[in-house]
Amino acid sequence: MQQEETKTASPCAILVAVDCGEGVYDAEASLDELHELLQSAGYEPGPSVMQRRESPDKATCIGSGRLEEIRQLCSTQEADVVVFDRELSPTQLRNLERELKIRVIDRTMLILEIFASRAQSSEGKLQVELAQLQYMLPRLSGQGTALSRIGGGSGTHTRGAGETQLETDRRHIRRRIESLKQKLAESNKRRQNLRHRRKKNNIPTVALVGYTNAGKSTLMNALTQAGVLAEDKLFATLDPTARSLRLPSGRHVVLIDTVGLVRNLPHHLVEAFHSTLEEAAQADLILNLCDASSPEASVHLSVTKDLLESLNCGETPILPVLNKCDLLTDPSHLPHVGKFVCVSARYGTGIEGLLDAIDQSLPQIHRRMKLLIPFEKAGLAARIRRNGSILEEQYLPEGLLVRAMVDQQLLEDVRPFVVD
Structure with a gap:
């Protein structure tokens, strides 16, 4: 007799939003995002309850009538948890659990739960x-x-x-x-040492940042074949991944994939992940990636921009990159962000244009030159290769003829060997 497989049901969650009109983001869109967060955390999102009021109730965040409605929903839906789409105070959390006799969490606790699993x-x-x-x-x-x-x-x-x-x-x-x-x-000190070595060797850093689920890991793989986890889940990438990338000019850069962002990202997470987010703050160029097919694309770009400003990235060049352009049905929905690059990381569309844009957006510290290096100066060719790149080389009786991207620190050393 075959034994029947038993499938464990996902815990059911009741969603609650209290809209006091104090946020810059749409409450219903935020509730939709909470729905996605719950799915990403392994919950089965159930019915949602929304209340618009001037201010949250100090004791329970929500009014007594809606509290009774939630209590009944918990019973009829056999709910396992009630999730509030805002941060609850310790008092509100205790009172709600006492009144509802069920586990209650807020948006921050849910995001922390997802981060812990990722x-x-x-x-x-x-x-x-x-x-x-x-x-x-x-x-x-x-x-x-x-x-x-x-x-x-x-x-x-x-x-x-x-x-x-x-x-x-x-x-x-x-x-x-x-x-x-x-x-x-201690970990941050090691990270700083790595950044210092990259700076010393004139290796630029490009940070890939953006809203969660915008396709950062897929783009990272398309650019570098890094093999980064690329799932259609919120926060599928948590730990930053750094890979070497060669640009069309022959220039080498380090591309860093960072944690995805959401609106109202808990400040505890921003503080705890400061050293990781600092990779973006210290980068030579930031790629701000968003899902072009999302109706919230403009908001997503704004959320990322606000966080970058809080990290004092105002001086760093930012290049908006609109991903998933293959899913875009109405070009008029594209966010108005000035200069941007459209790509489809999944299908590789626009990748060459993005590489060119990265090349042009980075501070120019290399110069394209044609040199005839005598054989007795072979060490100079090695230095050019180490700090820049050799695009073409040809061995002649007089020496090594190269077309190269030469680091500005070597300009005086190579000047005697420049040829037309």
Whole structure:
């Protein structure tokens, strides 16, 4: 007799939005995004409840009538969790769980949950844990459940004399936060050393940033064949990936894929991932990628631009790149962003044009030259290759004839060997 396979149902989530008109983003679009976030986290999105009011209720965020509606929905839908599309205060979180007798999370907690499941590198895991602990510390209720939701919590700690379990948990979390900060500081130092070496060798850095699910990893693969995870999921890429890229001019650059962004990105995450996001801040060029087929494309570009400005990237050139142009049905929906490049990373359309645009947008530190280098100066050719690139070479009786991109630091050394 064949045994029937049992499929575990995804936990059902009730979505709640409270629109107080204080945001610059459309509440319904944000609720749609919450729906995607829930699917990405493995939940089954159920019915949604929206209330427009002047300000959130201090006790429960939402009015008593809507609270009763949510309670009934939880019963009829056999819901496992209620998710609010805004950050809840510790008091609101406790009151809602007491009233609804079900797990309640907010947008920040959901995003942290997704980040925790996506982190691959040790640094990424440390960053997520730090953000989780910093967020949960003021929300510990003494019910013994908070730490079990965090990767670093074991729930069993030695209690000091006269100390409650809640106090013990808080002490443990504070100690762990300090430990994580120290480890991340060491990791950041290593990252800074790598950046310093790239700068010293005149290797420009191009940072690929943009809204989550815009196709950054697919574009990274199209440009460099990096083999980066490319899924149709929010936050499929969490850990930054760096790959070498050769431009049409022969110039070598380092292309860095960064974590996807969303509107109202929790500030705890921005703080915890500061060293990772700093890769964009320190880049020579930023590619701001968005999904051209999305009706929210302009908002997505704006969200990314706002975060980049908060990281003091105002001096860095930014090149908007509109991906998924193969899905664009109405060109009039394209965001008005001035100069931009249209591509389809999936099908490779527009990639050559993007490479040319990157070449032209980067600060020019190399000069195209034709040189005849005597054989006794062969070391000079090696230096040109190391700090620039040799596009063509031909061995002649008098020496090595090359067409090369020469680093500006070598201009004086190569000047005697320039040929017409």
